[in-house]
Amino acid sequence: MEKYLLRNIDNPNSADLNEYAKAGGYKALAKALAMEPAAIIDSVKKAGLRGRGGAGFPTGMKWSFAAADPKKPKYVVCNADEGEPGTFKDRPILEKNPHLLIEGMVISGHALDAEYGYIYLRGEYPGAKDILDGAIRQAYDKGYLGDDILGTGTRFHLAVHQGAGAYICGEETALIESLEGKRGQPRIKPPFPVNEGFLAKPTVVNNVETLANLPLIIEIGADAYAQIGSVDCPGPKLYSVSGHVNKPGVYELPMGTTLRDIIYTHCGGIRGGKKLKAVIPGGISTPILPADQIDCPMDFSAMLKHGSMLGSGAVMVFDETVDLVKVCYRAIKFFEHESCGKCTPCREGVGWLRSILGRIDRGAGREGDIELLLEIAKNIFGRTFCPLGDGAAGVVQSFIKHFRGEFESKITTTKRTAGVA
Numbered sequence: 044m045e046k047y048l049l050r051n052i053d054n055p056n057s058a059d060l061n062e063y064a065k066a067g068g069y070k071a072l073a074k075a076l077a078m079e080p081a082a083i084i085d086s087v088k089k090a091g092l093r094g095r096g097g098a099g100f101p102t103g104m105k106w107s108f109a110a111a112d113p114k115k116p117k118y119v120v121c122n123a124d125e126g127e128p129g130t131f132k133d134r135p136i137l138e139k140n141p142h143l144l145i146e147g148m149v150i151s152g153h154a155l156d157a158e159y160g161y162i163y164l165r166g167e168y169p170g171a172k173d174i175l176d177g178a179i180r181q182a183y184d185k186g187y188l189g190d191d192i193l194g195t196g197t198r199f200h201l202a203v204h205q206g207a208g209a210y211i212c213g214e215e216t217a218l219i220e221s222l223e224g225k226r227g228q229p230r231i232k233p234p235f236p237v238n239e240g241f242l243a244k245p246t247v248v249n250n251v252e253t254l255a256n257l258p259l260i261i262e263i264g265a266d267a268y269a270q271i272g273s274v275d276c277p278g279p280k281l282y283s284v285s286g287h288v289n290k291p292g293v294y295e296l297p298m299g300t301t302l303r304d305i306i307y308t309h310c311g312g313i314r315g316g317k318k319l320k321a322v323i324p325g326g327i328s329t330p331i332l333p334a335d336q337i338d339c340p341m342d343f344s345a346m347l348k349h350g351s352m353l354g355s356g357a358v359m360v361f362d363e364t365v366d367l368v369k370v371c372y373r374a375i376k377f378f379e380h381e382s383c384g385k386c387t388p389c390r391e392g393v394g395w396l397r398s399i400l401g402r403i404d405r406g407a408g409r410e411g412d413i414e415l416l417l418e419i420a421k422n423i424f425g426r427t428f429c430p431l432g433d434g435a436a437g438v439v440q441s442f443i444k445h446f447r448g449e450f451e452s453k454i455t456t457t458k459r460t461a462g463v464a
């Protein structure tokens with residue numbers, strides 16, 4: 044497939060506006076500015092673009108809610124807070140193709156009649172901050188941002204807001220709280236941000252990759268875009284692949300490429316000729332799959348039917364040597380650390396999961412620990428403000444579902460070592 048989101052990034056100056064324009068950049072913006080806002084929203088709906096942050100919500104539908112709200116001003120917020128372990132797919136866009144994101148944001152601003160945009164950038168990407176600031180300055184100088192964009196009367200201003208390194212600020216309402224200068228904790232929904240978001244005004248929060256798809260939709264048209272990838276989830280997709288593959292990295296492939304193809308065709312198979320043991324397909328919060336379940340198209344709908352989730356498309360590959368009890372423990376440690384503490388099932392329950400997993404991992408597991416883990420996970424699931432609690436519970440449930448034997452054998456070994464029959 045011809046690269047679009049990663050087009051031109053091998054050029055060492057790909058972040059420069061002139062190089063971006065030479066490669067065809069900002070043509071889609073000129074085309075979009077000549078379109079009626081409603082026509083852009085229709086195109087996005089027709090193209091079938093679904094949010095690339097993990098939830099997969101139809102972008103055009105989200106936009107139409109905000110567009111229909113008469114309150115002003117409206118805001119476009121780019122969620123560049125990718126903090127899920129294994130996820131680094133947005134980074135090449137932020138660092139090497141920032142004008143693609145800026146172009147997408149101005150297009151969305153025009154479509155929504157929003158005059159202001161923010162890029163909420165994760166604190167751990169300090170290099171991207173300077174690159175984005177430089178690209179934004181260039182875009183202002185060339186008239187792609189400002190009060191009268193390309194002489195069309197369209198007004199859109201854009202700034203970067205740097206987060207402080209909290210994973211929870213990737214959740215859109217926590218992100219908005221943080222952007223308002225408050226502690227980054229999720230809000231109760233409804234009201235949804237499309238009606239009451241930043242400063243209680245209509246706000247569309249879209250992921251970096253989602254916004255970076257907009258110039259392509261405008262450039263080739265909704266019908267051609269809908270032909271890329273799978274029927275249910277069209278378009279190109281960035282997959283970030285890490286772990287025991289020969290060629291880890293970020294791959295732009297049609298949405299719906301199978302896990303097997305990603306691992307064996309594009310990433311060159313398992314390192315050192317070892318056997319594949321398991322794959323986490325979409326970032327640490329998505330259910331793990333054993334090696335014999337990788338023949339599934341990686342898109343939002345197919346992965347759900349397959350018992351996991353596409354998530355952010357962050358494929359984590361584990362070979363036969365990996366201790367998955369330890370992986371599960373480390374994952375839950377992460378969730379405990381990142382829990383914002385707002386709701387009890389997550390604040391207390393995830394810590395409890397971590398404590399039990401820790402004792403199993405260090406050889407002090409007890410009979411009944413697996414049942415206890417499942418009981419706690421069941422009581423967290425569906426009882427929390429935001430998906431972090433569900434994510435943590437789902438990790439434990441899926442690891443035990445597919446690899447229960449590993450947990451049992453660690454506990455049994457403990458008993459033997461302690462001299463219990």
Ligand code: SF4
Nearest residue numbers: 383385386389427429
């Ligand atoms: S689930 Fe966890 S992270 Fe989410 S609001 Fe509750 S305490 Fe905070």
